[in-house]
Amino acid sequence: MNYLNKEIVVIGLGYVGLPLAVKLAAHFKVIGYDISIDRIKELTDCNDSTKEIKKNILRKAKNLIFTCDKSMISNKCIYIITVPTPVKKNKLPDLSLLKNACKLVGKNIHKGAIIIFESTVYPGVTKNICAPIIAKESNFKLNEGFYLGYSPERINPGDNQHSLDKIIKVISGSNNKITKIIGKIYETIITAGVFYAKNIEVAETAKAIENAQRDINIAFVNEVSLLCQKLNISVYDVLNAAKTKWNFLPFQPGLVGGHCIGVDPYYLAHIAKKLNSSTDVILSGRRLNDSMTAIVFKEIEKQIRKDSRILQIGISFKENVPDIRNSKSAELAKLFLEKKYKIEIHDPVANPKEVQIDFGLTLSKLSGKYDYIIIAVAHNFIYRNNINILKYTKKSSTIFDITGKFKNKLSKNNIKYWSL
C-alpha cells in the first residue's frame, strides 16, 4: 500500500491535534475528528479557542475537513490519535479517553492501517493497552492487519518560536518498514527532521522523562528559592551568578500547573511502581511543586491586610495560553477568596466563561488603584500593550511577582516588590 497518498485522520483536535492537522493538510487530505460538537462547530467557523491557529490559516486549509461524524472516518489507512491523557483525582493515569479512541479506530480501520499515537503515555501503553483494544475491535492482528506508531508531541503552546515544524519529531513503529513510512509522513511537515527511536517503548519513555525532568528541575529551584527567602537573598541573584558556569541549568522558580509537566511524572511513577522501581526523586519533585501554591499564598498573606484591594494578573496555567486546566494561579485566587480577601482577577487571554464554569471565578477589568498586585502569569499582553502596572498602584502598594519576570523593571517611590 502506498500510504503517502492516503487520507490522514487526526483524532482529537485540541492543542496538539489541530496544529498537526493543519500542517498535514498542506501535503495530505486530512479529516479532523473530535467528539466535541462545540469544538467542531468553532473550527468549521474557522475559530480556534486554543488560539494556536489563526482564522486566516483555517480558512486557507482546503484539504482539511472537521467532523464529529464517525462514518466520515471509516475505512481509512492512517489515523493519528491526539486525545488527552490526564490523571484521576488519586493521581493515577486516566486512560479512558485514549481507550475510547482506540475502540473507535479499531471499529473503523481499513486492513493494513497505521495507527500513530501522539498522546503522552507511560512506557508499554501503546503495545499492551492500545494494541489489544484495536485488535479486538477490528479482528485484525498487530503487524498483520494493522500497524502501530508512537510519535510524542513536544509542542509548547503559546510559544510561536518552537512551533511543531521546528521541533525534531521522535518516531517509532511496530516494525521497521512501518517506522520508515511513519518517518516519511512526518518528514513532509517537520523541517527540523525526525529521529528514529529504537522502539515504541523508548519513544514513550523519552517523552515522559522530558516533562518529568523539567518538573524535577523546577522543583529544585523552587526549593532553593525557599532557602534563599530564609537567607534573605534573592534566588534570581543566585541564579544569575550560578548560570555563568557553562553547565548550570538556568531553571526558574514558579507554579507548575497544566496537564503535561504536572501530570506526566505521575505516569512515569505509575509504571515504575508497577515494576517495583523507585520513584523517590520524581515524586518528591512533584510534591514540592504541588505545594508551591499554598507556600506562595502563605508568604503573600503574611504581608497583606485583610481589608485591602488585591489584583491578581493571570489565571491560565501558563503565559500566553487560554488553557486553565490544572491552573495553579486559579488555585491561588481561590485560596484568597476562601479566606475572604477582596481579590479581583484580570486575564484577557483566558476565556471568562470557562473560568466561571471550571473554578467559579469571575474575571474583572483593570480599574482604579490596588493595594496589592499579584502577577501570577506573565502574559505578553502586559508588555505588548505596554500595560503600566505602576499606574494601578497606590503610594504604598506591594507587587508580588510570582513569575519573577518584572524584577528590577518596576520601580517607583515606596512601591515594594516581592518575588520568590
Ligand SMILES: NC(=O)c1ccc[n+]([C@@H]2O[C@H](COP(=O)([O-])OP(=O)(O)OC[C@H]3O[C@@H](n4cnc5c(N)ncnc54)[C@H](O)[C@@H]3O)[C@@H](O)[C@H]2O)c1
Ligand atoms: N497541550 C500540550 O502542551 C501538549 C504537549 C505535548 C503533548 N501533549 C499531550 O497530547 C495529548 C493531547 O493533549 P491536548 O493538550 O491537545 O488536549 P486537548 O484537551 O487540548 O484536546 C484534546 C481533544 O480531544 C478530544 N477528544 C477526547 N476524546 C476523544 C475521542 N475519543 N475521540 C475524538 N476526540 C476526542 C477532545 O474533545 C479535545 O478537543 C495529551 O496526551 C497531552 O499530554 C500535550
